[in-house]
Amino acid sequence: MDFAALMSKEISKAKPGAKAEEPSKKYMKRSEVEAERREKYLAEQRAIEAEKEAKLAQKRKREEEEAEANAAREEKRRKLAEESRRRREEQEAEEERARRKRLGLPELIKETSEEVEADDIKDEELFEKLRAMGHPAKLFGESHKQRLRRFRKLGTIMTTGPIPTSLELVEEKDMKVEKVPEDAEGKKFLFRQLASYFTMVLTEWESALEKEKRDTFASKAAYNAMVQSKENMTPLFRKFEKGDVDEGVLEPIVEIVKAAQERRYVDANDGYLRLSIGKAAWPIGVTMVGIHERSAREKLHESDKGHVMGDEVTRKFLQSIKRCLSFAQVRWPPEDIRQLMG
Incomplete structure (x- = not known):
């Protein structure tokens, strides 16, 4: 080996970039193994999520298609029902026209x-x-x-209250009743006043029971009594709407409500007793001493008869009025303690 070759060899060893390539690592760090495992796990999770999203998209697509098909079927069914109803009405109208023509009756005016x-x-x-x-x-x-x-x-137009009614309810300051008016307009306003008062009492009763509602027998019984009172007073509200209330019942009801509004609950209870069982003497033993019955004898005490036995509907709403009085004296107690009902 000459001097030039030896010098070039030494110079190449001294250069930093001339190092030989290091062999591949035989061992790996724990952190590198963990990072590689984590990357593989995340890749698998991404693949699973993508598969789930694809399945959900397919499911949503199927549901939308089913909903569209159901809507189309419902629309078709509705159209068929309307067409069937129209044909049936036309057939009935044709039969009615033929019948009236056969009987010689005038033709009906065609409905628009x-x-x-x-x-x-x-x-x-x-x-x-x-x-x-x-x-x-x-x-x-x-x-x-x-x-x-x-x-x-x-x-x-129905009011949203314990008992829905078509009557226009009045405010509390206008609920004060005095007596049964003679004119028709006055009676209509009186029916609105009575319906408004009973609606107010039932609303307060229901809200009071809702606040004190418990899972006990007494609480359930009180709530059931309130619900039953609402159901039983519904026919009375329907009578108010039609203006079809018997004078023998309307006047005592006005008397009861007037006394209750003035917090004279004993007087209201007396009016209820006169309305329900009347003030005629109850027959015990011999009721007639003569042989022949006098003419028109049954009319002597006709105004003293009670209405509680008249019919079942009247009996029920009269009892409901009594329950409203019992609640009203608790909700609006009287100033005079002697006016508390027993």
Whole structure:
């Protein structure tokens, strides 16, 4: 080996970039192994999540397709029902025209469907609304147009209270009653006053029971009594709406409400007793001493008869009025303790 080759060899050893490539690592650190395992785990989780998302997307797509198919079927069923109803009404109208022509009766005026189509209601919804108002859902031979017209005549404006009513309720300051007026307008306002007063009492009664509601027998019995009173007083509200209240019942009710508003609960209870059982003497033993009955004898004490035995509906709402009095004397106690009912 000459001197030049030896010098070049030594110079190449002295250069830093001339190091030989290091061999591959035989051992790995624990942190590197953990990082590699973590990367592999995250990749697997991403693949699983992507698969789940794909399955959910397919499921949503199937549900949307099923919903669209169901909506299409419902629409088709509704159209078929409307078409069937229209054909049935046309057939019934044709039969009615033929019958009237055969009997020589004048032809009926053709009904216009513009009023019905402007604000039409489905039969199912119409049935529910009529039942909620306490009226029959369907009458014999009644068409959809006639049923809708009957529903509108009944009055769709119902108050949201314990007992829904079509009467316009008055404020508490206008509930004060005095006596039964003679004119029709005065009686209508009186019915609104009575309905407003009983609505106020029932509302306060219900809210008081809701605040003190417990899982005990006494609490459940009190709540059931309140619910039963609401149900039993519904016919009375319907009489108020129609203005069809017997004078023999209306005057004592006004007397009871007037005394209750003035917190004279003993006087109100006396009025209730006169209304319910009357003030005629109860027959015990011999009631007649003559052989022949006098003419018109039954009219002598006609005004003294009670109304509690008149019919079941009257008996129930009179008992409910008594329960309202019992609650009212607790909610609005009298200033004079002697006016508390026993």
